[in-house]
Amino acid sequence: MLSPYPLLVRAGYRRRSVYLTASLAGLFTNTVFGLLRVAVLLAVVAQTGSTAGYDAGAVSAFVWLGQGLIAVVMLWGDGELSERVRSGDIAIDLSRPWDLQLALLAGDLGRAGHAVLFRLAPPVAFGALVLPFRWPTDPVPTILLFTASTVLAVVVSFALRFLLDLSTFWLLDSRGVRSVYNGLGGVLAGLTVPLAFFPDALRGLLYATPFPAILQTPIDVFTERDGLAALLAHQLLWAVALLALGRLVLARATRKLVVQGG
Amino acid sequence: MAEGVYRRIVASRVRSQLAYPTSFALDCLAQAIGQALELVVILVVFGRVRSLGGFDREEVLLMYGLAGIAFGLADLAVGQLDDLPRWIRTGEFDVLLARPLGTLTQLATSDLQLRRLGRVAVGLVVLVAVITGAGIEPTPLNLALLVVTPLVGTVLISAIWVATCAVSFWVVDGKEVANAFTYGSSLTTSYPVTVFGPWLRRVFCFAVPSAFVAYFPALALLDRPDPLGLPHALRYASPLVAVVAVAVAALVWRTAVRRYQGAGS
Numbered sequence: 383m384l385s386p387y388p389l390l391v392r393a394g395y396r397r398r399s400v401y402l403t404a405s406l407a408g409l410f411t412n413t414v415f416g417l418l419r420v421a422v423l424l425a426v427v428a429q430t431g432s433t434a435g436y437d438a439g440a441v442s443a444f445v446w447l448g449q450g451l452i453a454v455v456m457l458w459g460d461g462e463l464s465e466r467v468r469s470g471d472i473a474i475d476l477s478r479p480w481d482l483q484l485a486l487l488a489g490d491l492g493r494a495g496h497a498v499l500f501r502l503a504p505p506v507a508f509g510a511l512v513l514p515f516r517w518p519t520d521p522v523p524t525i526l527l528f529t530a531s532t533v534l535a536v537v538v539s540f541a542l543r544f545l546l547d548l549s550t551f552w553l554l555d556s557r558g559v560r561s562v563y564n565g566l567g568g569v570l571a572g573l574t575v576p577l578a579f580f581p582d583a584l585r586g587l588l589y590a591t592p593f594p595a596i597l598q599t600p601i602d603v604f605t606e607r608d609g610l611a612a613l614l615a616h617q618l619l620w621a622v623a624l625l626a627l628g629r630l631v632l633a634r635a636t637r638k639l640v641v642q643g644g
Numbered sequence: 645m646a647e648g649v650y651r652r653i654v655a656s657r658v659r660s661q662l663a664y665p666t667s668f669a670l671d672c673l674a675q676a677i678g679q680a681l682e683l684v685v686i687l688v689v690f691g692r693v694r695s696l697g698g699f700d701r702e703e704v705l706l707m708y709g710l711a712g713i714a715f716g717l718a719d720l721a722v723g724q725l726d727d728l729p730r731w732i733r734t735g736e737f738d739v740l741l742a743r744p745l746g747t748l749t750q751l752a753t754s755d756l757q758l759r760r761l762g763r764v765a766v767g768l769v770v771l772v773a774v775i776t777g778a779g780i781e782p783t784p785l786n787l788a789l790l791v792v793t794p795l796v797g798t799v800l801i802s803a804i805w806v807a808t809c810a811v812s813f814w815v816v817d818g819k820e821v822a823n824a825f826t827y828g829s830s831l832t833t834s835y836p837v838t839v840f841g842p843w844l845r846r847v848f849c850f851a852v853p854s855a856f857v858a859y860f861p862a863l864a865l866l867d868r869p870d871p872l873g874l875p876h877a878l879r880y881a882s883p884l885v886a887v888v889a890v891a892v893a894a895l896v897w898r899t900a901v902r903r904y905q906g907a908g909s
Contacts, residue, residue: 407820414824417844418831422685425839426693433692558670565677575685579692 386480387488394492398500405500408453412505416449419574420513434578439516440605441576446509447601448573450502454494454532455539455596457571458564463547464556473641483628487540494536516605524606527614531600534617538595541624548628551635572598578607592620649745650753657756668759675762679712682834683770697838698871702778704836705770706865710858711833712767714797720760722752722802725809726826729819732812738906747901748806767794780865789865796882797833797857803889804829804852806897813900825852833857838871853889856882 398405423441427433436444452458463486466472475482509515518524546563550556568574570593577588577598588594595617602613661668686708690701699707728751731737740750771790780786808825812818828848832840837849837859849855856878863870864879 403816404820407815407818411820411824414828414848415831418828418840418848421840421844422689422696422835425697426689429693429695555664555667558667558674561674562670562677565674565681569681569684574681575688579688581691 387484390485390488391492391495394489395496396492397489398493398496402500409501409504412449412453412501413508416445416505416509419449420445420509423575424513434576435607436576436578437516439514442509442513443516443605444572444576444601446506446515447502447604448597450505451532451535451597451600452573453501454497455535456490456493456497456543457539457567457573457596459543459546459560461547461556461560463544464550464560467547467550467635468554470641473639476636476639483544483625483632486544487537487625490540491533491536494532498532518604518606520606524604527610528600528603531603531614531617534614534621535596535600537621538592538617538624541621541628542592542596544628545624545631548631548635551638567593567596570594571596572601589616592624595620650749653753654756657753658758661756661758671759672762675716675759676766677762679716679763679766682712682831683708683766686834697836699836699838702774703862703866703868704834705774706778706780707836707858707862708834709767709769709771709774710793710797710862711830712770713764713794714767714801714857715830715833716760716763716765716767717794717798718801718805719763720757721798722805722809723757723760724751724753724755725805726819726822727751727754728809729812729816732904733816735906737904741901741904748897778866781867786865789861793858793861793865793882796861796886799886800853800857800882800889801826801829801833803886803893804854806893807889810893810896810900813904829854829857833859836862853885856885 420442423436423445424438427436427438427441431437463472466475478485510517518528542563546556546560549559553559570588570591572594577585577594580588594613599613599617603610683705686701686704689696690704694700696704728737731740731751737747740747743750771794775790780790805822805826808822809818811822815821825848829852832848832852832854837845837855840849845855849859860879861882870876870878
């Protein structure tokens with residue numbers, strides 16, 4: 383039998399490509415926020431020439447990659463799965479001949495692929511054109527590593543969103559939990575200010591969580607910062623651990639699920 | 645008569661939110677966290693440098709506090725307009741037109757999200773905490789400014805919200821575009837305008853008058869000269885700018901509603 387997962391990746395891509403104006407509108411917002419954010423960080427860096435290893439070009443690369451990657455990793459989930467749990471449609475999803483987590487991950491990777499082309503590339507191109515921008519000095523290996531790191535970032539983000547959505551099985555409404563996560567995510571993942579700017583003690587704590595793996599690590603790979611092997615290992619570890627935890631929680635939730643009606 | 649109707653509508657919205665206390669408390673917390681994030685950014689940045697755009701930490705926090713209260717209250721008052729695209733797309737907006745009440749007030753009262761008070765609380769705490777540290781003289785004028793500024797700021801941000809959300813009448817997916825200005829103003833008002841380059845400043849601080857929410861009143865409170873050398877009178881001009889902003893927003897909204905033709909068949 384043909385494996386459904388590659389097809390699901392394609393479907394995830396095509397589903398997004400229908401909403402071109404939505405992509406354009408999102409792009410506009412990302413670009414405006416990028417300009418405002420980069421202005422603040424450039425004002426910081428301008429005073430000393432370089433802060434925590436970031437010069438003007440690196441700060442600009444940080445902001446534009448970050449603004450693009452939010453859409454790629456989908457930092458703020460849409461709670462679609464949560465809604466299906468609440469409405470009970472999840473029973474249909476579970477009875478399909480697929481592995482639910484893998485199927486959703488496949489769709490999410492397709493979505494991310496679309497976002498790379500339409501949400502990541504344009505702000506990076508814009509930022510590189512109008513501001514100083516730090517391109518990789520060693521392009522080929524860096525871009526390859528960046529691709530791998532971005533895929534891992536999508537997986538970690540997906541696994542976290544999957545867990546948050548599954549909380550609906552117990553909470554019946556995951557909105558509160560998700561909005562707390564959405565609030566924290568931006569700062570903890572390194573969207574607003576580089577995690578390297580944090581005091582050392584706090585940074586240690588941050589790297590005990592999966593958040594840096596979602597945004598900061600792919601950006602660090604692109605800007606060729608030190609200690610990349612450890613950062614990639616951190617990503618891989620969290621990706622595997624969170625996916626495994628997701629399967630465990632899903633198994634628990636399925637046992638709890640009662641399908642009414644005949 | 646209309647006031648009575650609105651009072652009853654608002655009271656029912658408030659009751660409906662308090663029906664789920666846990667969810668409400670979490671929502672409040674989430675809003676407070678959302679507001680506190682920019683505070684974290686400011687504190688982290690000042691861990692690395694001593695001044696930003698020519699202002700020290702207490703001075704920037706003063707602007708952040710004033711802006712935070714104003715943004716939270718504005719979000720409480722007109723944040724529901726973020727749903728405007730849905731009202732238009734589903735045709736529910738037509739229902740509003742048929743009722744003998746103003747469309748804008750109906751939308752604003754369609755949901756009074758008390759959780760936004762979480763944002764206001766963070767702004768208020770920061771403002772109170774920095775008043776002494778920032779070296780503000782306790783003159784009657786300054787005390788009046790401290791009370792009036794967040795309220796005028798609320799009116800200003802609400803006007804920006806109304807004017808930019810009206811874009812949804814022309815553009816599908818206008819919400820994202822409006823967000824750049826509404827949530828963007830939360831960012832531009834929290835920092836001194838000197839941080840932004842000349843072009844950004846023209847568009848996001850003066851054309852969209854966010855510099856009048858916190859920056860100019862803060863100059864008056866701190867009794868500092870404007871690093872940009874702009875006229876001294878501007879620091880007391882916020883109420884006047886608010887009146888103009890409301891007039892512009894009202895005009896944009898009316899024009900938009902008048903040309904609205906309905907989404908249905």
